[in-house]
Amino acid sequence: MLLQDPIDKNFRLQGDQKAALKKIGIKTIEDLLYHFPTRYGDTAEIKNISTLVAGETAVIYGRITNLKTGKAFIKKTSISDAYIEDESGKIKVIWFHQPYIAKIIHEGAFVRVEGKVSEKKSSIPRLNLGIDQGLALVGGEKKILSFINPKIETVAKIPIGVGESLFGEDGEEHSLYPVYPESKGITSNWLYHGIQKILKDGILDQITDPIPDFILKTYNLPSLATALVWIHAPKKQTDALAARKRFAFEEVFYIQLQKKKDKKTWEIDPAFKIEKDQKDIDSFTKRFPFEATGAQKKAIDQILSDMRRGFAMGRLLEGDVGSGKTAVAAAAVFATTTSRPFGQNFGALQTAYMCPTEILAKQQFESFIKYFTYLGINIGLITSSGCRKFPSKVNPNGWTDISRTQLLKWVANGEIPILVGTHSLIQKTIKFKHLAFVIIDEQHRFGTNQRQKLFKKNEPDGKPNPHLLSMTATPIPRTLALTVYGDLDLSVLDEMPAGRKPIITEIVLPKEETRQETYEKIRAELRSGRQVYIICPRIDEPDPNKEMAVLAKSVTEEAKRLKEKIFPEYEIGVLHGKMKDDEKEEVMAEFSAGKIHILCATSVVEVGVNVPNATVIVIEGAERFGLAQLHQLRGRVIRGNHQAYCYIFADTKTDKTIQRLRAFKNSANGFELAEFDLKLRGPGELGGNKQWGISDIGMEALKNIKMVEAARAEAGYLLENDFELQKYPLLKEKLKCRKTEEIHFE
Numbered sequence: 001m002l003l004q005d006p007i008d009k010n011f012r013l014q015g016d017q018k019a020a021l022k023k024i025g026i027k028t029i030e031d032l033l034y035h036f037p038t039r040y041g042d043t044a045e046i047k048n049i050s051t052l053v054a055g056e057t058a059v060i061y062g063r064i065t066n067l068k069t070g071k072a073f074i075k076k077t078s079i080s081d082a083y084i085e086d087e088s089g090k091i092k093v094i095w096f097h098q099p100y101i102a103k104i105i106h107e108g109a110f111v112r113v114e115g116k117v118s119e120k121k122s123s124i125p126r127l128n129l130g131i132d133q134g135l136a137l138v139g140g141e142k143k144i145l146s147f148i149n150p151k152i153e154t155v156a157k158i159p160i161g162v163g164e165s166l167f168g169e170d171g172e173e174h175s176l177y178p179v180y181p182e183s184k185g186i187t188s189n190w191l192y193h194g195i196q197k198i199l200k201d202g203i204l205d206q207i208t209d210p211i212p213d214f215i216l217k218t219y220n221l222p223s224l225a226t227a228l229v230w231i232h233a234p235k236k237q238t239d240a241l242a243a244r245k246r247f248a249f250e251e252v253f254y255i256q257l258q259k260k261k262d263k264k265t266w267e268i269d270p271a272f273k274i275e276k277d278q279k280d281i282d283s284f285t286k287r288f289p290f291e292a293t294g295a296q297k298k299a300i301d302q303i304l305s306d307m308r309r310g311f312a313m314g315r316l317l318e319g320d321v322g323s324g325k326t327a328v329a330a331a332a333v334f335a336t337t338t339s340r341p342f343g344q345n346f347g348a349l350q351t352a353y354m355c356p357t358e359i360l361a362k363q364q365f366e367s368f369i370k371y372f373t374y375l376g377i378n379i380g381l382i383t384s385s386g387c388r389k390f391p392s393k394v395n396p397n398g399w400t401d402i403s404r405t406q407l408l409k410w411v412a413n414g415e416i417p418i419l420v421g422t423h424s425l426i427q428k429t430i431k432f433k434h435l436a437f438v439i440i441d442e443q444h445r446f447g448t449n450q451r452q453k454l455f456k457k458n459e460p461d462g463k464p465n466p467h468l469l470s471m472t473a474t475p476i477p478r479t480l481a482l483t484v485y486g487d488l489d490l491s492v493l494d495e496m497p498a499g500r501k502p503i504i505t506e507i508v509l510p511k512e513e514t515r516q517e518t519y520e521k522i523r524a525e526l527r528s529g530r531q532v533y534i535i536c537p538r539i540d541e542p543d544p545n546k547e548m549a550v551l552a553k554s555v556t557e558e559a560k561r562l563k564e565k566i567f568p569e570y571e572i573g574v575l576h577g578k579m580k581d582d583e584k585e586e587v588m589a590e591f592s593a594g595k596i597h598i599l600c601a602t603s604v605v606e607v608g609v610n611v612p613n614a615t616v617i618v619i620e621g622a623e624r625f626g627l628a629q630l631h632q633l634r635g636r637v638i639r640g641n642h643q644a645y646c647y648i649f650a651d652t653k654t655d656k657t658i659q660r661l662r663a664f665k666n667s668a669n670g671f672e673l674a675e676f677d678l679k680l681r682g683p684g685e686l687g688g689n690k691q692w693g694i695s696d697i698g699m700e701a702l703k704n705i706k707m708v709e710a711a712r713a714e715a716g717y718l719l720e721n722d723f724e725l726q727k728y729p730l731l732k733e734k735l736k737c738r739k740t741e742e743i744h745f746e
Contacts, residue, residue, distance in 0.1 A: 001201045003030040006132060009196060020185030033198055035191060036231055036247065036697055037178030040240055050088035052145055054119035061158040062086040064093075064111050069102045084113055084147075086158070087478055092146040101152070112157050112189070115150025140278040152270040153187040164504045168541075176234050181696075193234050194204055202329065204228060208732035211250060215714055248701035251694065252483055252708055254264025254690050254738055256715035259486030263314060264723065266487075269314035271465040272342070272349060272436035276304060276335040284334045287371070293495040296324050299578075300331045303469065304493050307335065313467035316485045319493030320670045321473045326364065328493070329353070329439050330371045332469060336437040337377060337417045342464075348377070348417040348434035352466075354425045354545055355443045358383045358581045363610055364441070365420045369399065372418070381409050382430070385581050389416070430563075438466045442473065473635065475628040476668030477678045479702040484694070494671070496638075505646040505665045509653055518618075518647050519566055525616050526597055530642065533617040534558060534600045535633055537624045539576045559600040567598060575601040590729035597642075603629065605636055612640035623657045625675040627664050680701060 001010050007026055008018065026032050047058045080101040081094045093113060095101045102179070105111060176278070180191040209216075209224035216223065222230060222242050231243035281300065285292045292300075299317060306313035319325045336349045353368075355361040366379040369390050372379060381388040381399075387407040392400035398611040410416045414433035419425065470488060481490060508518050522532055538554040555576050563572050573587045573596035584604075590596045592611050599605070599614075617637045622630060630648065637644040648664065650657055663676050701707050718725065725732040 001029060001198065001203060003028065003033070003203065003206055007032060010197075014185075016185035017190075020183040023183045023601065024181060024186070029198060029203065032191070032194055033203065033228065035180060035195070035721065036244075037180050037240075038696065039179050040176045040234065041093060041179055041238070042176055048088040049084070049086050049091050052091065052117050052231075054117050054145060057114070057116050058086060059112065059114045060086065060091075061110070061155065062090075063158075064105060064107065064109050065090075065103065067102055067107050068097050073081045085380045086109065092144060093150060093152070094146055096147050098149070105152060105154060109154045110156070111152055112155050113147060113150050113152050115147045118146050118148045119144070133539075153189055155189050156193070156728050163647040165601045176237065176240065178232060178234075192232075199229065199232065204723075208730055210728070211253070212718075212728060212731070215253075215488060216246075218714075219249065219710060221249060225477065244697055244700060245707075247697050248704075249707055249711060251698035252481060252701045253481050253711040253715060254735065255694075256486050256712050257731075258735055258738065259721065260712075260715050260719050261723070263487040264719065266314055266465065269312070269465050270310060272307075272339075272434075272469060273310050274304070274307040274335055274339050274436065274467070276339065280338070281331060283333055285327075287374075290326075290497040290499070292327070293324065293493070293497055295319075295495040296328050298566070299328045299493060302489070303328070303332045304335060305580055306489070307467055312465040313469065314488045315469050316481070316488040316492060317469060317471045317491045317493070318476065318481070318671075319471075319473060320475070320496070321632055322496060322638040323493035324497055325471045325493060326367055328491075329469060329471060330368065331644070332437065333418060333439070334372070335369070337372070337375070337434075337468075338728060341434045343678050347414050347434065349434050350411075350414065350416075350432050350463055351418050351437040351439065352425055352432070352435060353418070353420045353439045353614040354441065355420065355422055355486050357604075358385065358422055359584060360441065361420055361422050362585070364480075365399075368418055368420065371504065373397070377418065378416045380416040380419045380421075381483045382407060382419065382424045383581070384422065384424055385585075435466045436461070436464075438468050440468070441471045442471070445508040473632055473670075475631060475674035477671075477674045477702060479678075480674075482708050483702065484713065492671075494669075499641055500644050501641070502668055503638055503644045503646050505634065506664055507658075508649045508662050510649075510651055515649070518649075521645070522616055522618070522647075523567070525645070526567070529613070530616065531591065531594065531596075531614040532598045533605060533614055533633075533636055534562065534598060535603060535605065535617065535619045537602070537621040539578055539602055555600050558620065562598065562600065570597040572598045572600055575604060577602060577604050603633060605633070610639055611636075613641045613642075615640065615644045616647070617645075618647045618649060620649045621651050622661060622664075623650050623652055626668060627660060629663050629703065631670040631673050 005028060007013070007021060007028060010029065021027070021032075026035055026037070027633045040207070041059065048058050049060055049062065052060070054056055062084040063086075065083045065085055067080070069078065071078060073473065075098055078099045079094065079096055080098055081092065082105075083090045084093055085120055144470055178188070178192055180188040182188050204225040207225055207228070211221070211224070213344070215221070220242075221227075224246075227243040227246040231247065234240035234243070281304065285297075285300070302318075303313065303315060306315060317325055317328060333351045333353075336351050339349050341347050341349060353364060355364055361381065361383055365379065365388065368379050373391075376391075379390040379399075382404070387404050388399045389402045389404050389407065389410070390399040390400050391699055394400065407416070408429060411419055412431040412433060419432075420428075424430075468488075470485070476484075506518070509516055526532060536553045536555045536558050539556050540556055559572050559574050575584060575587050575591075579587075587596065587599070591599050591614075594613065615637050617634060619625065619630060623691040625633070634646045637646065648661055650661060660677070664673060667673050667676075701711075718728070718731075721727070725735070
């Protein structure tokens with residue numbers, strides 16, 4: 001067995017198993033070996049059925065019997081039910097909306113069941129009639145203990161007695177067992193035994209540790225081979241923690257090494273030198289529709305200082321929605337556009353501004369027209385649906401549609417110094433004459449390769465590198481910023497322009513009268529001429545019979561309900577990611593013009609939607625969003641000077657939900673909320689780990705600022721003394737492999 005062997009070479013797989021493994025990213029033996037547990041259970045905590053107590057979350061093992069499916073008598077809801085038996089008794093298990101249970105679990109199979117023990121009256125929907133174990137007499141009334149919609153999986157064997165290890169073999173005393181991320185068709189139990197098969201085959205003899213010994217000793221980290229054993233088969237909790245610490249450190253360390261190498265490489269090659277007098281910058285910023293904040297002035301100074309150095313700027317501009325990032329970018333564009341190419345007294349340096357969505361690209365195109373009309377310069381827009389140019393020959397104060405061919409010609413000969421666009425900007429057909437400045441808005445929505453393609457537009461002609469400014473309104477914890485953006489310097493806009501009123505935020509718990517009161521407050525805003533966003537977690541209604549379906553409100557159905565029952569007198573529009581670009585544009589144009597009073601949307605409005613007259617945002621199923629995302633959504637109604645309101649509708653009342661939502665209500669600082677979410681929510685739950693391209697175990701490291709700083713320090717030390725890593729060939733090869741894979745910020 002070799003690390004790079006396809007998984008089906010050594011395992012006999014059925015079709016659904018192959019599909020499940022592919023879905024969770026397991027293609028090779030190495031992929032399976034590095035599929036780490038999310039947590040560990042303890043067989044000493046397994047319950048006998050006779051000891052179960054209502055209200056507790058429990059794990060039991062037993063044999064499944066009397067498994068049947070059918071429909072509930074009243075609502076015709078699909079139901080599966082069965083009994084689980086062990087040596088102490090049996091208990092009823094019921095699944096609603098999960099008819100597939102009978103297909104994946106067979107009569108008489110040994111199973112592991114995990115869930116909350118419910119206590120119901122005998123009127124609970126039933127398919128099997130027989131003698132129940134787990135009955136109790138409460139006040140003379142018969143009660144039935146049962147599991148409702150528990151997690152279930154088949155196992156090869158069951159513990160003989162409570163506390164006996166399910167996984168320990170050959171007299172081993174450990175009772176911990178790993179619980180793996182799974183998918184329909186592949187259970188945690190299958191993954192465990194598959195990984196144990198790999199370890200017993202001697203695969204660890206093929207593995208060498210790329211992390212230098214002195215680093216492992218400094219931070220008391222286990223070797224790679226030891227860590228792989230400990231993470232999959234720990235004898236005690238401290239072994240598992242040590243292994244996770246090693247892999248968390250390793251992931252951050254690799255990222256830090258690559259980011260520091262990238263930054264150093266940038267500084268070797270020359271870039272356009274852009275030097276502008278302060279009085280010129282001041283004359284431009286005085287044209288802002290508001291007085292520049294201290295944070296904006298500081299950020300502009302940092303950017304202009306970078307542009308004078310002679311090598312490429314790499315800077316991240318962070319700021320909450322409404323903090324004025326576009327104005328800061330415009331000041332840097334002004335400095336670029338009013339500078340001449342080296343050795344020329346004519347022409348202008350060029351700027352490329354890349355946006356994640358067509359809606360945002362068109363809005364920024366309009367913003368730049370307002371900022372630069374007085375200069376009389378050309379501004380272009382390129383998206384998949386067409387091209388525009390400002391000014392128009394017919395209307396000097398407006399733009400006109402032009403052909404793609406004509407736009408590309410003008411960009412290539414330098415006649416258009418500012419080009420705004422979407423992913424279309426990175427296409428090979430777009431050539432710049434003097435590209436000196438690249439701006440990427442909401443940079444985490446682009447892959448690293450996409451960023452590099454735009455950054456390297458000048459390379460074929462050997463021209464200087466452009467300066468790079470990345471911008472984001474996504475609040476990022478400090479540890480994440482130090483890791484993901486380790487190659488960029490950081491500027492933070494932590495002030496709001498004067499005159500902005502704080503948004504009034506209210507939590508609306510699942511209580512019908514409270515919801516109705518909120519609707520009346522919203523109606524009052526609509527009557528005064530304001531507009532409203534309604535945000536829903538889903539686009540369409542979920543299929544109740546689909547496994548793991550998210551039962552949350554959908555945009556399509558909520559828009560119908562609001563129109564029919566709540567706000568029939570107002571126009572309601574729908575906006576979501578599956579709509580075509582021209583459909584989205586039409587809806588947004590009507591909302592901006594006030595023709596649509598209520599916009600029912602998904603979180604697609606999170607980025608770039610700017611309607612100052614919208615003063616209310618309602619977020620349905622708020623507990624399903626990360627705090628940073630909630631904060632960005634709330635920022636949609638801070639664009640104007642009217643009092644704004646945010647109503648967060650929660651579907652649950654759990655203590656954790658209330659704690660998070662109260663933190664959101666009481667804080668207006670997105671960075672504080674990001675830090676709070678990182679501490680409160682477990683790895684894998686933190687909003688954003690998928691988009692950052694960091695694994696769950698890597699996200700654990702981001703809770704530990706000391707670990708991140710240690711990884712940065714060790715990466716810096718190695719590169720300072722051996723930039724090409726000649727003394728560490730294994731580490732060099734590892735970085736090369738990771739570089740080809742790339743870390744994506746999608």
